[in-house]
Every structure is written in structure tokens, then in C-alpha cells.
Amino acid sequence: MTFERDRPIKKALPAEFFVDLGENAEMRWEAMSGQDYLTPGDRFYVRNHGPTPVIDAASWRLRVEGPGVERELTLDYEELLELPSVSVVCNLECAGNGRVFFDEVQDRGAAGAPWRLGAIGVAEWKGVPLRLLLERAGLKASAVEVMPEGLDEARGRRPVPIAKALERETIVAYAMNGEPLSPDHGFPARVVVPGWYAVASIKWVGRILVSEEPVHVPWNTEEYVLVGPGYEIRGLGLGPAVTAQGVKSALELPWPARLPAGRREVRGRAWSGAGEIARVDYSLDGGASWSPAKLTGPNLPRAWACFRFEWDVKPGEYEILVRATDIAGNTQPDTAPHNEQGYLYNAVVAHPVAVH
Numbered sequence: 001m002t003f004e005r006d007r008p009i010k011k012a013l014p015a016e017f018f019v020d021l022g023e024n025a026e027m028r029w030e031a032m033s034g035q036d037y038l039t040p041g042d043r044f045y046v047r048n049h050g051p052t053p054v055i056d057a058a059s060w061r062l063r064v065e066g067p068g069v070e071r072e073l074t075l076d077y078e079e080l081l082e083l084p085s086v087s088v089v090c091n092l093e094c095a096g097n098g099r100v101f102f103d104e105v106q107d108r109g110a111a112g113a114p115w116r117l118g119a120i121g122v123a124e125w126k127g128v129p130l131r132l133l134l135e136r137a138g139l140k141a142s143a144v145e146v147m148p149e150g151l152d153e154a155r156g157r158r159p160v161p162i163a164k165a166l167e168r169e170t171i172v173a174y175a176m177n178g179e180p181l182s183p184d185h186g187f188p189a190r191v192v193v194p195g196w197y198a199v200a201s202i203k204w205v206g207r208i209l210v211s212e213e214p215v216h217v218p219w220n221t222e223e224y225v226l227v228g229p230g231y232e233i234r235g236l237g238l239g240p241a242v243t244a245q246g247v248k249s250a251l252e253l254p255w256p257a258r259l260p261a262g263r264r265e266v267r268g269r270a271w272s273g274a275g276e277i278a279r280v281d282y283s284l285d286g287g288a289s290w291s292p293a294k295l296t297g298p299n300l301p302r303a304w305a306c307f308r309f310e311w312d313v314k315p316g317e318y319e320i321l322v323r324a325t326d327i328a329g330n331t332q333p334d335t336a337p338h339n340e341q342g343y344l345y346n347a348v349v350a351h352p353v354a355v356h
């Protein structure tokens with residue numbers, strides 16, 4: 001395994017697709033314009049806590065172990081690929097996606113990567129249900145949490161409760177959009193936990209610990225926890241851990257956007273951890289009035305829904321507001337409650353557009 005500190009991300013980061021944030025790379029939303037449902041791997045955001053490790057598949061092993069299983073299970077790459085697999089189309093979204101708006105809109109910033117809205121992408125992930133691996137290791141009824149651990153320097157690790165680990169679509173993925181995972185997205189294998197913020201989707205997984213007690217690690221006690229007024233301190237953490245995704249939306253436009261005057265079609269995507277998108281509304285008058293956008297194409301739970309609307313526009317300066325609602329009735333609010341690390345910003349965003 002090798003790391004290159006001066007090249008933390010391996011894939012090319014062309015400026016038209018990405019904002020290069022060093023260890024991290026944000027997708028520019030205009031990179032989704034004209035794309036089908038999925039985000040191509042060469043445009044997918046990257047969130048690393050250190051340089052991407054380059055792992056040799058031939059010497060890689062995955063171990064499933066711990067007090068919550070009867071026996072240790074060890075697999076090599078070929079063995080993983082031979083197990084029964086499923087394909088899951090879902091998004092991965094960083095819990096900090098939208099963080100910059102706490103500062104820009106709500107005047108109260110938060111520490112962390114200054115993501116706008118491009119720390120999300122939807123891919124087709126193929127892999128082995130985590131459930132199957134747990135069963136082969138002899139899952140005990142006393143198992144409480146399942147914690148995948150990464151082989152990166154940060155040893156990224158994040159427990160999920162046993163019920164979430166056993167969901168049909170929680171998988172150990174080895175392919176993304178029909179190709180083996182790339183190093184930046186977790187080669188040889190990563191966990192994908194649909195519906196939860198992507199910190200739980202551990203890349204470069206080498207070990208899966210099954211516990212009979214709640215597990216405390218930095219990513220559920222110090223980071224990826226909600227700290228601030230209104231958030232209770234529970235157990236050993238500084239606040240409740242971020243888990244299920246909220247409802248959000250974004251336009252497939254540059255930030256800020258520049259458009260020629262005339263009849264335009266504006267497009268975007270909306271998503272929610274709670275299921276399908278029920279509706280998307282937009283406002284061109286600062287939120288005084290709202291009109292429904294048209295939902296088009298697939299609307300898969302825990303992935304996203306594409307939407308569009310017509311706009312006949314004269315030269316000037318505008319803001320487009322978009323507000324998504326999911327099937328559980330959750331709607332994007334006007335403001336997002338502040339928390340110190342700037343997670344879960346899901347308020348309606350005013351997208352600046354200059355029309356010439």
C-alpha cells in the first residue's frame with residue numbers, strides 16, 4: 001500500500017468539474033448538466049481524511065470479526081467477487097455538504113471543508129450484502145453494532161447499528177458504475193450505507209468489527225456529531241451522531257450562474273434520506289410565490305430525482321430558490337439550525353444568476 005502526501009487524490013480534477021480543496025474535491029454542479037441519472041466516476045466528489053491509499057488487490061484481505069460473530073471470516077478480493085452480489089443505485093453525500101452557507105447566509109460559520117452543494121453524487125454500486133458476510137461469520141443474536149474500518153492512515157471507521165447493517169442495500173461494494181472502484185472511491189472495496197451521510201460508507205475497508213456493545217470512535221464522538229444549542233449530549237459523544245440524510249436540492253448551474261436572456265430550461269436534482277422526492281417548487285421572487293417544477297426520470301429512494309422548469313427571462317440579476325419535499329413530508333426549511341461543525345445544512349438556497 002502506498003500514499004503520496006503531495007498527491008492526496010489520484011484521479012484528474014479538471015477545473016470544469018471540480019473545486020480542488022486539497023485532500024477533498026467538490027463537484028461543480030454544472031458538471032451534472034446534460035448527464036443522465038448517474039454521476040460519472042470522473043466527476044464524483046472526493047472526501048478523504050488523508051491521502052488516497054493505493055492498495056494491491058492481490059494482497060488485500062477483508063476480515064469480519066469480533067464478539068458479535070461466532071468465527072472470524074477472511075476473504076480475498078477474488079473470493080469477494082465470487083459471492084452473490086446486488087446492485088444499488090444511491091447517493092453518497094458528505095454530512096458537511098452546504099456548510100459554506102452557514103457562513104454566507106446565516107452569518108455564523110462552521111469549521112470544516114467549505115462545501116457549497118457539490119459534495120454529493122449518485123452511482124450504481126455493486127457488491128456483496130453486508131448481511132451475507134455477517135451470516136457467514138455466524139452473526140450472534142447479541143450483536144449490537146457493525147463497524148467497518150478503512151486501511152487509510154486515518155483508519156476511517158464508523159459503527160452502524162445492527163439493523164442498518166442488515167438492510168438489503170447495505171453492501172460491501174467493489175464496483176461503481178460498472179467498473180472496479182477507483183482508488184479515490186475505495187478500491188478494492190468500500191461499504192455503502194444508503195440513506196445515511198457518507199461518513200458511514202467506509203472506503204478501503206479491511207476489517208469489519210461486530211460488537212456486542214456500542215462502539216465509540218472519533219467519528220461518532222468528536223466529529224460527525226451535532227454540537228450546539230438544541231443538541232443534547234448523550235453518552236460519550238459531544239452530541240448526537242449524524243446518521244440519516246435530510247432533504248435537499250441543487251441546480252445544475254455554475255455558482256454564480258451567467259445565462260443569456262430568453263426562454264431557458266433550468267434543471268436540477270433533489271434528494272432525501274427518507275425516500276422518494278414528492279415535489280420540488282421554485283421561486284423567482286425571493287420566496288414570495290412558488291411554482292411546481294416538473295419531476296423527470298427515475299425517482300429512486302436515497303438517490304435523487306431530476307427536475308426542470310421553464311424560465312423566460314430578461315437581462316438582470318436574479319436568485320433562484322428551490323424547495324424540495326420528500327414522500328415523508330419533510331420540506332427544506334428557510335434556515336438550518338446551527339451546529340459547530342457545520343453539518344446538515346438543508347435550508348433553501350438562493351442561487352445567484354446574472355442574465356445578459
Ligand SMILES: Nc1nc2c(c(=O)[nH]1)N[C@H]1C(S)=C(S)[C@@H](COP(=O)(O)O)O[C@H]1N2
Pocket residue numbers: 044045046047048049050092093094095149150151152154155156157184185186198199200201202203204
Ligand atoms: N476509510 C475512509 N472512509 C471514508 C472516508 C475516509 O476518509 N476514510 N471519508 C468518508 C466521508 S466523510 C465521505 S463524505 C465519503 C466520501 O466518499 P467519496 O470520496 O467516494 O465521495 O467517504 C467516507 N468514507
Ligand SMILES: [Mo]
Pocket residue numbers: 047093094095096198199
Ligand atoms: Mo463526509
